[in-house]
Amino acid sequence: MKKRYNAALLLVFFLCLSQLTAQQLDQVYNQKIKDFTTDKRFLPQSLLDLVDHPTIPSPLKHFGHIIGAEGHVHRTSEIYGYYQQLAATSPMVHMQEMGETEEGRKFYLIVIGDESSIQNLDQYKTQTALLADARKTSVEEAEKIIEKAKPIYYVSAGMHATEMGAPEMLMELAYRLVTSEATPIKEIRENIITVINPVSEPDGWDKQVDWYYRYTKGRELFDDGFPRSVPYWGKYVFHDNNRDGLQVSQAITKSIFKGFFEFHPTVMLDLHESVPLLYISTGTGPYNDFVDPITQSEWQVMGNHDVAEVAAQGMPGAFTWAFYDGWWPGYGIWVANNHNSNGRFYETYGNAGADTYLRDLSTSRYAGDLATSKEWYRPDPATPQVLWSFRNNINYTQTGVLASLSYAANNGKMLLRNFYKKGFNSVEKGRTEGPKAFTIAKSQRDPAMAAYLANQLMVQGIEVHEAAEEYLILSEQPYRNLLVSLMTPQAYPKDAKFPPYDAIAWTLPNLYGVEVDVLYELDGKNLSSYKLLTEEVKYAGKVEGSGNAFILAYHAQNNILPALYALKRENKNAGISVLKQSEIINGKSYPAGSLLITKTNNNQIKQLAETFELDFEASPANFAGFEQKSINLPRVAIYHTWYNTQDEGWSRFTFEQRGIPYTSIDKDELKAGNLKSKYDVILIPRVRGNAKMFINGVDSKFGPMPYTQTAEFPSHGVPASTSDMTGGPGFSGIEHLRKFVQDGGLLIALENSAAIMAELGLAPELSPVSSGSLFHPGSIVMAKVRKSSSPIVNGYPEEFSIFRGNGPLLQTNKYNRDLMLVQYGSKPLKDEIPYEGPILGMPDKPKSEQVEAKEEKSKPYVVAGMVRNEQEIIGHGTIFNVPVGRGNVLAFTFDPLHRFLNHHDAPMVWNALINWDGLR
Structure with missing residues (x-):
């Protein structure tokens, strides 16, 4: 028996050997892989079999260097050019466009399979689409489809621009998949269809490649304080391009969704970089309540399979579980988990470029454990320090992806059956519970x-x-x-x-x-x-009644402000005012903030109603008898720093989507001064950091650092440009901002920026609040109007919900609480609860005048989500209106323009713009 077993092993060995000898290995390429890998444990033998194909160009032949070579990264045009060469020289590669970015670059998908898979690609897509809808496909029909179908495995990279390994690695992986005759690769090619999204965010990738060559290539130390990232990735959003899966507002997300619904991939794997050395997602939990248990179990099985395979090849530092939770459904890859597929991700250690650095992991912790500790989920940890190269990163990610593709190739029917079953379960739940x-x-x-x-x-x-x-x-x-x-x-x-x-x-x-x-x-x-419904719907705005004056009942509609700007562009003489209080007009009640429009005509108002989905009432009256305020639409500036552009980008995007004109300004505009002559309102979106960071910006010791478009760095200078990113507005810029307000301007500061303005003394009545044990991750909570006469709350009821995260709290002295327009929760602060006990020096109240204190019933503070120790925030200010000179600082202690998602909150900002000169 033992002799037979040994004979079988020898047979497998000689079969594998014959496959390798039948193909000529590329000894130069494989040697260079060794040269750029810093430790033999970081390089599995399975990656040293890259072949020298006679007609299909390897990355070495195409670029003149291997993938992962020190100091080499490629722009999207070069990456796409390589895939075009693969498609031109191999019948196993199909390349297709998936749309354009905001800056006009192409999105592409690369499809790889055996010749039959590529020739019959539409048929395989039809089969996965049929499995996606259990109403159209019975269990019996599904089993017949599963026998013929192939799992589609989608792999994406380059969503976050500084994570530079995976887009490079995927080119080598693609070459390996179409040239190698090794049994595991043939199984992948024949049993599944691999879809590669080579660069999820082309705009950010090209900016970052230019940044690497312009600034960070060859720097001696990784942690030297120099910014490793270009200030902008996409035109609007930075890291939040992976938080757009609910609103689907950005071109990157639309491309991902288009790919999902075209291919219905069975598994989607998104490749990221952050933690050492390779994290393979499952998550600590709590898991999202609405992810099918099958998917949750697949996460565990596939995650542990990949960790085991990496460990089996002798590579340390792979782990699962201890990073991320599995709750938020708005990540890009969650298009899979939300639609009965399986969405996974990797995090590989990265250096934000193609350099080698000695990296210190000794203090890194995940789920409370050191990254270097041996745990049930990390069987072979890395040492506290590693000499980490770009090629190390390529090796780890490629080994993991190959392991995962092999799992799918060997378990395809089970994965397809699970995909169908999850959709079946969803339909059944809708029918029965x-x-x-x-x-x-x-x-x-x-x-x-x-x-x-x-x-x-x-x-x-x-x-x-x-x-x-x-x-x-x-x-x-x-x-x-x-x-x-x-x-x-x-x-x-x-x-x-x-x-x-x-x-x-x-x-x-x-x-x-x-x-x-x-x-x-x-x-x-x-x-x-x-x-x-088969296409997008739109509310049909209307104009009722007759007359040459028009009124719109105000309920904080999102489209009113852009409608006013549009009306003024069309008819600069149009008269626009708002009711300062509730009024009865033509027998109808109109709340404060309702619009009164004169000096226009029915055609113009009908056009506004249709375009902006609004309802108007025509009236023969000229509204002269009602208390109203004339509207002077403001000149708006949105401020951005050069060290944090995330939320400023969402603000710009929101303004543009709504059709609200603005000017983007930075530190140089503040330093130049004379702000009130150019702007009426300056919006400072949420920005991280503190007053020191806001004043100083990027450390000036690194300057000058131009962010300008040049022939050598063509992607820079977009969407903003400067001759020097370093430094901030300085104290002079802050003084100019103060003068802007004192001269009658309105400064709006959102969330952390409001705390910074308070720190800088621009809102002198506001002070930070120590929130103690408050833990307030992004949740929907209740707020209550305290000053109903303020136009900021026009259109809102006394109590309403808002979205709030873990931002800072601000407060005034008790005698200044009139500055607080809205508060969190419905109960007052403790110092605002009237004292009913005896008072020394004053006679006791007669018993008939004593009022027994009663606990008022209030709505729960948390509407959705969770807040720990909510008593620490209830009663504190949500929005403050602080007069400064002839102007105002409007401080929001939450972000009403969060990720183009909390549209219900945004009209408070629009109210501020409509009434910018009437807040005193």
């Missing part, structure tokens, strides 16, 4: 947002039906779990052991300010009267 449907009435405080909610659900692949008065979304459909997740409040467990990785609440009706009804029975619904 929980809500049967949701309805969205078209008549809302902001009808445009009701249509927007319907559209956003359709973007997610959720079916929406329409009748005359409402939208109907039935639960019995393949993405039922996602539907319920988006439409109902989240409850993050308070006893979760580890802090959440991101926001923990995303209930769209609250974020959009739309009333939704949940139906647990469909009795009385004539379903035949509803039609399935």
Whole structure:
């Protein structure tokens, strides 16, 4: 028996040897892999079999150097050029466009499989689409499809521009997949279809490649304080390009969604860089309540398989579990988890470029454990220091991806069956449990947002039906779990052991300010009267009545401010004012903030109604008898630093989407002064750091650092340009900002920036609040109006929900609480509760005048998400209006322009712009 077993082993050995000898190995390439790898344990033998193909060019032949060579990274044009060469020389490669970025670069997908897979690609896509909808495909039909279908495995890289290994690695992987005849590679090629997204964010990638060659290549130390990242990635968003999966607002996300719904991949793997040495995702939990248990189990099986395979090849430092949680559904790759597929990611250690550095891991901790400790989830940790090269990164990521592709190639039928079963489960849940449907009435405080909610659900692949008065979304459909997740409040467990990785609440009706009804029975619904929507819907704004004056009832509609700018562009003589208080006009009640428009005509107002989804009432009256304020639309500037552009980008994006004109300014504009002559309002979006960082900016010892477009660095200078990024506005710039307010300007500061303005003394009445044990990850919570006369809260009820994260708190002295326009929660601060006890020096109140204190019942503070020790925030200020000279500082202690997501909160900013010169 033993002799037979040894004979079998020898046979396998000689078969593998014959495969390798049948193909000529590229000895030069393989030797260079060794040369650029710093430790033999970082290089598995399986990567040293790259072949020298006679007709298909390797990266070495194409570029003149191997992937992972010291000091070499490639722009998107070079990367796409290589894939075009592979497609031109191999029938196993298909390359297709998937759209354009905001800056006009192409998105591409590369499809790799055996010749039959590429020739019959449409057929395989049709099969996965049929498996995606259990209403169209019975269990019996699904089994027949599974016998013929192939899993589609989607691998993406380059979402975050500083994570520079994976886009390079995928070129070598692609070459390996189409040239190697080794058994594991042939199994991948024949049994699955690999879809590669080579650079998820082409705009940011090209900027970062230019940055590397311009500034960071060859720096001696990794941690020397020099910024490793270019200041901008995409035109608008930075790292949050991986937080856009709910709003699907950016070109990168639209491309990812398009790829998902075209291919219905069984597994999606997103390649990132951060932690040492290779993290393979599963997550610590709590997991999202609406991810199918099959997917959660697949995370464990595939994660441990990949760690085991990396360990089996002798590579230390691979681990799972202890990073990230698995709760927030808005990451790019969660298009898979949200739609019955399997979304995974890797984090490989990276140096933000192609240099080698001695890296110190000794103090890095994940889930409380040192990165160098041996744990059940990390069987072979790295040493406290590693000499880490670009090629090391390539080796680790490629080994992991090959392991995962091999798993799919050897378990394809199970993965396809699981994919079908998850959709089947979702349909069954919609039929048998929980809500049967949701309805969205078209008549809302902001009808445009009701249509927007319907559209956003359709973007997610959720079916929406329409009748005359409402939208109907039935639960019995393949993405039922996602539907319920988006439409109902989240409850993050308070006893979760580890802090959440991101926001923990995303209930769209609250974020959009739309009333939704949940139906647990469909009795009385004539379903035949509803039609399935197949394209985007829009609220049909209207003009009723007759006359040459017009009124719009104000309910904090998002589109009103852009409509006013549009009207003024069309008719600069138009008269626009707002009611300062509630009034009865023509027998109807109109709240404060309602618009009164004169010196225009019916055609112009009809155009506004149609374009901006608004309802107007025509009137023969000229409104002269009502207390009103004339509107002087402001000149708005949005400030950006050069050290943190994340939220400023979201603000710019929001203004542009809404059609609100603005000017982007930076430190040089503040230092130049004379701000009030150019701007009426300056918005300072949320920016990280403190007053010191805000004043000083990027350390001037690194200057001058131009961010300008040149022939050598063509991607720089976009979307902003400067001759020197270093330094900040300095004290002179801060004084000019103070003078801007004193001269009558309005300074709006959001979240952390409001705390910075208080630190700098620009809002002198505000002071930071020690929040003690408060833990407030991104949740939807209740706020209460304290000063209903302020136009900032026009259109809002006394109590309403907002989205708030872990930002700083501010407060005034008790005698200045009139500056607080809105507070968190409905209860007052302790120092505002009237004292009812005896007072020395004053006679006791007669018993008849004594009032027994009663605890007022209030709404729960948390609407969705979780807040620990909420008593630390309830009663504190949400928004403050601080007079300074002739102007005002408006301080929001939350971000009302968060990720183009909390649209219900944004009109408080629009109210500020409409009433910028009437806040005193």
